[in-house]
Each structure stands twice: as structure tokens, then as C-alpha cells.
Amino acid sequence: MTPLRASLLIGALALSCGGAPSPASSSAHPATAEEMRALVRPHFRSVAASASGRGPIRGGGSASTLAVSHLGTDGRWHAGCADSEDAAASLVTQVRDRQ
Amino acid sequence: MSRALVLAPLLWLAPLQALGGNAEFRLLSTSRAGEGFNDPTSATPVGGNPGTTVGEQRRIAFQYAAALWSATLGNQVRVTISATLTPLSCAGGLALLGATSPVGFAPGDPNPVAVENETAGQDRDPSSPEIQTSFNSTYGTGGCGSGWYHGLDNQPPGDTVDLSAVALHEFAHGLGFIASGTFAGQALYDRTGQSLAALDPAGLFTAVRDPLQISWAGPHVAAVVDEFLDQKDGVLQVNGTGHPLNLATFSPPGVSFTGVELVRAQDSGGSGATNACAPIAPATGKLVIADRDLSPDGGLSCFVVDRAHNAQQAGAVGLIVRHSDPGGIPISYVGDGTGITIPVWGISREDGATVESAIGSGAAVDLDAAGRRAGRDEAGRPLFYTPSVYVAASSVSHYDTTAKPHTLMDPFFGPTSRNLDLTPATLADVGWNVPQGVSVGAAKLAHSELLHGRPVVFVVQVVNRSASAASGVVLDQVLDPGLSLTSSSGACPGGFPCDLGTLEPWAVRTVIASYTLRNALATGLTQTFRITAASPAPSGANASTTVLASHLLLSGTGPSTGSSGTSGTYSFSLKNEGPDLLTTLIQHTITGPASATSLGGDCSGTDLCTLRAIAPGETRHWTLVVDHTAAGKVTLTSGTPGAGPEDLLVQAIDVSAAKSGCSVPGGSAAPSPLLLLSLLSLLAARRRRPT
Numbered sequence: 001m002t003p004l005r006a007s008l009l010i011g012a013l014a015l016s017c018g019g020a021p022s023p024a025s026s027s028a029h030p031a032t033a034e035e036m037r038a039l040v041r042p043h044f045r046s047v048a049a050s051a052s053g054r055g056p057i058r059g060g061g062s063a064s065t066l067a068v069s070h071l072g073t074d075g076r077w078h079a080g081c082a083d084s085e086d087a088a089a090s091l092v093t094q095v096r097d098r099q
Numbered sequence: 100m101s102r103a104l105v106l107a108p109l110l111w112l113a114p115l116q117a118l119g120g121n122a123e124f125r126l127l128s129t130s131r132a133g134e135g136f137n138d139p140t141s142a143t144p145v146g147g148n149p150g151t152t153v154g155e156q157r158r159i160a161f162q163y164a165a166a167l168w169s170a171t172l173g174n175q176v177r178v179t180i181s182a183t184l185t186p187l188s189c190a191g192g193l194a195l196l197g198a199t200s201p202v203g204f205a206p207g208d209p210n211p212v213a214v215e216n217e218t219a220g221q222d223r224d225p226s227s228p229e230i231q232t233s234f235n236s237t238y239g240t241g242g243c244g245s246g247w248y249h250g251l252d253n254q255p256p257g258d259t260v261d262l263s264a265v266a267l268h269e270f271a272h273g274l275g276f277i278a279s280g281t282f283a284g285q286a287l288y289d290r291t292g293q294s295l296a297a298l299d300p301a302g303l304f305t306a307v308r309d310p311l312q313i314s315w316a317g318p319h320v321a322a323v324v325d326e327f328l329d330q331k332d333g334v335l336q337v338n339g340t341g342h343p344l345n346l347a348t349f350s351p352p353g354v355s356f357t358g359v360e361l362v363r364a365q366d367s368g369g370s371g372a373t374n375a376c377a378p379i380a381p382a383t384g385k386l387v388i389a390d391r392d393l394s395p396d397g398g399l400s401c402f403v404v405d406r407a408h409n410a411q412q413a414g415a416v417g418l419i420v421r422h423s424d425p426g427g428i429p430i431s432y433v434g435d436g437t438g439i440t441i442p443v444w445g446i447s448r449e450d451g452a453t454v455e456s457a458i459g460s461g462a463a464v465d466l467d468a469a470g471r472r473a474g475r476d477e478a479g480r481p482l483f484y485t486p487s488v489y490v491a492a493s494s495v496s497h498y499d500t501t502a503k504p505h506t507l508m509d510p511f512f513g514p515t516s517r518n519l520d521l522t523p524a525t526l527a528d529v530g531w532n533v534p535q536g537v538s539v540g541a542a543k544l545a546h547s548e549l550l551h552g553r554p555v556v557f558v559v560q561v562v563n564r565s566a567s568a569a570s571g572v573v574l575d576q577v578l579d580p581g582l583s584l585t586s587s588s589g590a591c592p593g594g595f596p597c598d599l600g601t602l603e604p605w606a607v608r609t610v611i612a613s614y615t616l617r618n619a620l621a622t623g624l625t626q627t628f629r630i631t632a633a634s635p636a637p638s639g640a641n642a643s644t645t646v647l648a649s650h651l652l653l654s655g656t657g658p659s660t661g662s663s664g665t666s667g668t669y670s671f672s673l674k675n676e677g678p679d680l681l682t683t684l685i686q687h688t689i690t691g692p693a694s695a696t697s698l699g700g701d702c703s704g705t706d707l708c709t710l711r712a713i714a715p716g717e718t719r720h721w722t723l724v725v726d727h728t729a730a731g732k733v734t735l736t737s738g739t740p741g742a743g744p745e746d747l748l749v750q751a752i753d754v755s756a757a758k759s760g761c762s763v764p765g766g767s768a769a770p771s772p773l774l775l776l777s778l779l780s781l782l783a784a785r786r787r788r789p790t
Contacts, residue, residue, distance in 0.1 A: 027191070027242070028191055028192045028242055029191055029192050030192050031191065031192040031193045035191065035192075035193055036193060039188060039190075039193045039195065040195075043195075043198060047200065063200060063201060063204050063211070063277050063278065063279075064198060064199065064200040065198070065199050065200075065269060065272045065277070065496070066195060066196075066197070066198050067195070067196035067197040067198070067199075067234075067265055067268075067269060067512070068193070068194065068195055068196055069193070069194045069195075069196050069238065069244045069245070069260060070192055070193050070194070071191075071192030071193075073398075073399070074433075074434075076245075076258050077244055077245035077258040077260075078258075078511065079196060079260045079265070079511070079512040080510045080511040080512055081268060081269070081272075081497065081510055081512070082510065083272075083277070083278070083496050087510065090486055090510075091510065091511065093424070094430075094486075094500070094511070096399070097422065097423075097424060097430055098403075098430055098431065098432050098433045099399060099402050099403060099432065099433065099434060
């Protein structure tokens with residue numbers, strides 16, 4: 001048995017949220033769509049591997065959703081929700097697209 | 100498995116159903132002591148959230164969202180949300196705010212399990228939550244993002260993210276606003292009139308990438324869509340063809356033109372540029388269309404507000420900005436519109452190209468500022484968010500960004516009405532039996548059930564789910580004898596009964612009621628909130644809600660001495676004294692020269708375990724083996740995370756140095772007297788104390 005192992009539920013949550021947290025950066029810069037993809041990719045790959053993570057619409061998004069925040073080119077933080085890597089990337093591009 | 104265990108979940112269903120009224124939305128915290136919902140950092144009450152610690156404010160914000168969904172959906176079967184706040188990824192200009200999933204929702208299931216339970220009339224797996232969600236506890240610290248707003252007033256300052264609003268949005272996904280089979284059956288591809296479920300794979304691939312072409316056809320949404328998506332947007336008529344426009348957020352609404360000349364923005368310096376990033380040729384009394392081009396490095400040539408200033412300076416009466424990227428959606432541009440008095444619209448790259456080709460050097464056009472219903476198709480159905488830029492999996496789980504006003508299920512979080520706009524009706528189409536009048540919901544965070552010295556806080560929501568006002572609405576409680584009301588805020592600052600007066604259509608009233616435990620507490624809690632109204636009377640199914648909290652009895656046995664190199668075995672039991680099915684966490688903490696190596700029995704893990712679905716009267720047992728690594732004082736503390744000293748089981752262990760030749764690895768020291776701790780015993784002791 002692994003020392004300090006958390007409950008199965010806690011373990012599942014940690015897995016579904018991209019594993020261990022990264023330290024916060026003090027040098028925030030406007031995010032790119034590719035950086036957003038890299039951030040959310042572990043989550044969506046993880047849930048895609050589990051039956052509970054897939055939505056039944058073929059070719060559709062995941063049944064799991066991620067809330068994300070990013071620094072836009074306007075210097076402000078924007079927050080949104082995505083059910084796929086593409087949808088998360090579009091949150092970044094849409095902020096740029098609206099200026 | 101024994102027969103008794105199989106029967107246990109069935110036995111507790113009967114009393115719950117007998118209570119009547121709306122069932123609760125239960126929040127099951129998975130935070131450890133000192134973290135997440137148990138963060139003891141001091142906080143100043145904000146925006147109607149009376150919490151005085153970060154953890155308490157987080158709990159109330161989550162309870163706010165849970166209780167609002169309970170009142171709004173009128174659920175008759177409990178919905179349990181496993182929730183945690185923990186550090187999540189954050190780097191550079193990016194942060195994960197949270198993740199949410201329906202639990203046990205498998206491909207092929209028509210709906211998430213919460214909907215299935217409701218339509219079945221019972222929780223088919225009481226041992227499992229229906230939704231699990233995890234939020235980022237470090238957002239807003241150490242350069243990670245703009246921070247959470249814990250207020251309940253829907254007014255987050257600056258760029259802060261409204262925790263309650265995000266929880267409302269994410270819970271909706273877990274409740275059925277997601278790509279389920281039922282969802283696909285009611286989402287139409289407007290170009291063919293087929294539901295997404297009826298499309299073949301190639302057709303679906305095309306449909307989910309076709310902007311403004313997937314709409315919701317459910318009857319409940321159709322009945323109320325005019326109530327919530329009632330704003331109009333512009334249509335540009337060129338040679339008899341209409342092209343949708345989207346008004347900029349900084350522009351005045353309602354400006355239309357008939358027979359106005361539309362010209363392209365021509366750079367006054369003769370460069371040939373048509374982007375309006377520099378002064379343009381005079382356009383007095385004309386409408387101007389400019390190209391939002393990008394610089395060679397992919398960046399913006401200038402902001403839309405810069406283009407607007409240049410058009411206005413040239414005498415234009417309005418500006419249309421053709422987008423640079425494909426996507427097919429007319430963008431509502433944003434920016435600091437100070438000094439801009441002319442209206443500015445966005446047009447898609449594709450439509451803009453058609454218009455520019457049609458007008459040549461200039462042509463008379465009509466622009467109807469209210470020519471279409473924002474966020475809806477020609478049939479009036481609300482549209483889903485389906486930008487054409489997707490290359491892999493696509494989303495049909497949000498309403499479109501062109502909807503006005505901004506909707507709860509817009510992919511971008513923003514200020515939305517607490518009536519939750521179209522979302523309840525969408526969930527009604529999925530299978531929820533949403534109330535048609537006033538309804539009440541309440542939520543308590545079941546992070547620790549009942550703890551000494553900690554307030555028992557309920558968030559109560561009263562909603563009017565009707566297009567007609569409800570008058571003479573009164574909120575009252577059926578007070579559990581074990582509780583004493585200490586404060587009440589929000590819509591009922593004077594406590595109960597509370598006259599809420601008239602609730603306008605779709606109104607929401609929030610009450611935060613805080614209680615202390617009376618000394619006479621001998622069992623768990625059954626707290627009911629109920630509403631009456633002069634007209635119309637609430638449905639009996641939605642006129643009350645009862646929140647239950649169980650009484651726990653945690654006890655343990657084990658040695659109080661040991662020697663270095665040996666181990667001691669500690670046995671624990673947790674009894675649920677009712678009245679409710681119980682799922683709880685137990686955390687073991689060891690200080691001193693020792694470590695835990697294993698747990699056996701009903702609790703797996705060494706420091707934190709989840710004990711699920713303990714029926715009233717049932718007891719669970721487990722053991723913990725503590726290895727003594729050196730001589731010294733060891734303390735083993737056990738209890739629910741967030742509990743204070745009175746509710747923790749504490750065992751001091753004196754560990755002596757190992758005697759040469761006498762250490763027995765894995766052996767056990769002599770048994771010690773029984774350790775016992777319970778709320779009952781503590782309360783009895785407290786009563787005997789002089790005060």
C-alpha cells in the first residue's frame with residue numbers, strides 16, 4: 001500500500017485535473033491558443049480514456065468540462081468553459097478576435 | 100457481500116421519500132483539514148457572503164449555487180456533488196479554474212445519472228455522488244490569475260471570477276447540459292432540419308463545425324425563449340440579401356439606416372489599405388466597411404476602437420468591421436469606446452467578402468438594427484456555439500456567444516441573471532420536472548456533518564419559476580430542536596418567519612441562515628424550510644425542502660505506549676446514528692517519530708479515507724498500523740477534516756528506546772484502555788461544566 005494514499009475519489013479528481021499542480025508563475029504573459037491546448041490536453045486525454053468522460057455524440061466533445069482562465073492580449077484575464085481541446089483554444093482566439 | 104449490506108441502501112430510502120418537498124442538493128467536501136473548504140485564513144464578508152474565513156466563504160458560494168439549482172429544478176431525489184478545492188495547474192498567462200464531470204455517465208447512456216435518478220424517482224446508487232467537481236484553490240495567488248470573487252451579488256469587480264457563477268455553470272453541465280443522447284435528440288442542424296442524433300458521422304462532422312446552424316428544438320425552451328433572449332441585433336440588406344451583424348459592446352443600440360451609401364474604408368494617404376487603422380478618406384453621411392486585417396506576425400494591425408475613431412473622424416455615420424478569420428460568426432467587438440458615438444458592428448469574414456464584392460465603389464444599402472433576434476435562428480430557436488475553426492472534437496454544450504443578453508451557458512463566463520435564463524428550460528427538455536411557480540431549495544455543505552464550535556450554515560433560495568408574479572410569499576422553518584439560530588442575512592435579516600412579499604417573474608431571493616448546536620443535541624439534524632404564498636400557492640412538491648445531517652460516533656482502541664522498532668495497531672469504528680445515509684471523510688494525522696503503514700477494513704488509505712453510504716445505525720470498522728521509528732512522543736489524531744479539538748480523537752503514545760535483542764518488528768505493544776470520543780459524550784461533559 002502506498003503511504004499517504006488518498007481516497008479513490010480524491011485520486012480520481014487529481015487525475016482528471018491534469019495531475020500535479022504547477023507552481024504559479026509571476027511572469028504572466030498573454031496566452032496563446034497552443035499554450036491553452038497544452039494546458040488542457042492532459043485532462044481531456046485522461047477523461048477520454050475513461051468511459052465516464054466521453055459524450056455519446058460521435059465526434060463531439062467530452063462529458064467532462066474544464067473551466068479555464070487566460071490572460072488576453074488586452075491585458076485582462078478572461079474565463080470560460082470548454083469540453084474539448086479545440087473549444088479551449090477557441091476561448092483564447094475569440095478574445096483576440098473581438099478587439 | 101452480506102445480505103444486510105445489500106439491504107441497507109433500500110432501508111433509508113423510505114423515510115426520505117416520506118419527508119415530501121424538494122430534495123436537497125448535497126455538497127460533499129473532499130478537502131483536508133486546513134485546505135480548500137477548510138481554509139482558516141481570515142476573510143472579510145463580501146457581496147452578501149457573510150463568511151469570515153476563506154473556507155467558509157467558499158462553502159457558502161458553493162451552497163448558493165447548489166441551493167439555487169435545487170429550488171429551480173425542484174428535484175425530488177437528492178443530488179450529491181462531490182466538491183473539492185485544491186491547487187490546479189497555473190503557469191504564465193493560463194490557469195485551470197476547475198473540472199466537472201457527471202459520475203458514472205457512460206457512452207450510450209441517454210442522460211447523466213442525476214437526470215436518470217430523478218426520472219426513476221430514486222437514487223439508484225446512493226454510495227456514489229452524481230457530479231464530481233474540482234476547483235482551483237490557488238487561483239488569484241502567487242501571480243496565478245485574477246482571483247475568485249466570493250460575493251453572491253453577481254457583481255465581481257475587475258477581472259475576478261465569480262465563484263458562484265462558475266459553480267452554477269459547471270453544475271448545469273453535470274445536471275444534463277452536456278452532449279448526452281437526449282441532448283443530441285433535440286439539437287437540430289438547421290440546414291437539414293435533422294437532429295444531431297439522426298445525422299450520419301459525416302453529417303455530424305459538418306454540422307458541429309457550421310456556425311449558427313445548430314439550434315435547440317425542445318418544447319420547454321420554445322415556451323420561454325422570448326422571455327430571456329429578447330434582444331435584437333442588426334441585419335445588413337444588400338441587393339435583397341440579409342447579412343447578420345453583431346453590435347459592439349460599446350456602441351449605442353437601435354440605430355438603423357435606409358438607403359444609406361456603404362463604402363469601403365480607403366486610406367486617406369493613398370496606401371490602398373482598407374483597414375481603417377489610419378485616417379480614411381472623407382465619408383460624410385456614409386456607412387463604412389473596414390477590413391480587420393492582421394499584421395504579418397499574426398498580431399492586430401490596430402484595435403477596432405481605433406478603426407471606429409478614424410471612421411468617425413471621416414464623418415461616417417456607422418462602421419462595419421469585416422473579420423479577419425474564418426468562422427462565420429459576426430463578432431461583437433469589445434474595447435474602450437470612450438468618445439465613439441457612431442455604431443460599430445461586426446460582420447463575418449465570409450459575409451463581409453460578399454458585401455464588399457457587391458457594393459464595388461459604393462452602393463445604397465439598408466441596415467435594420469433590430470432585424471434579427473440575437474443568438475437565435477430564423478425560427479426563433481436558440482443557437483449553440485459552433486465556430487467553424489474546430490479541427491478535432493467539437494462543442495455543442497454551450498449556447499452561442501451572439502446571444503443577448505449573455506447567457507449562463509455561454510462558453511465565456513460573464514454577468515448573467517440569477518434566473519439562469521434558458522438553462523432550466525433546457526434541463527426540463529432533458530428530463531427535469533422544473534417547477535412552474537414558487538419553489539424553495541436549501542443546501543448545507545456536508546464537509547463534516549456536525550462539529551462543535553462550527554456554525555451550521557444553510558443557504559436557502561426561493562425562486563419564482565413563472566412569468567407571473569407571486570404575492571404574499573413567506574419563508575419559514577421547521578427548526579430542529581438541536582439548532583439555535585444565530586444570524587440570518589440576505590432576504591431575511593430578521594430570521595423566520597420571513598415575509599418576502601411579492602416575487603416578480605423569475606425572481607430569486609437568497610437567505611443565509613447560521614445556527615449553533617444546542618447542548619441537548621442527541622441525534623442528527625432534520626431542518627426544514629418551507630414557503631407559502633397568497634397567490635398562486637406553491638405546489639406541494641416544491642413548497643418545502645429538508646436538509647438532513649447525521650450524528651457520528653467515532654471511537655478507537657490502541658496502545659498508549661510502544662518501543663522503537665515496533666508497531667502498534669489501532670482499531671477504529673464509526674457509527675452513523677442517523678437520521679441520514681452518511682458519506683464522510685476521516686483523516687488520520689501522526690506527529691512525532693512514527694508513520695502509518697497500512698489501514699485495513701472499511702477504510703483504505705493511510706491518512707485520509709472516504710467512508711461511503713453508511714446507513715443509519717450501521718457501524719464501519721478499520722485499523723491503522725503505526726510504526727514507531729524512534730523513541731519519543733507520538734500523537735495520533737483522527738477525525739473529520741475541519742473538525743476542532745473537541746471533535747478529534749487524540750491518542751498520545753510514549754515510545755521508548757528499543758531494548759537490545761528485544762525488538763519485534765511488526766509486533767504490538769500491550770493493549771491500552773479504550774479511547775472513545777463522541778458528540779454525545781462531549782456534550783454530556785459540557786453540560787456538567789459550570790458556566
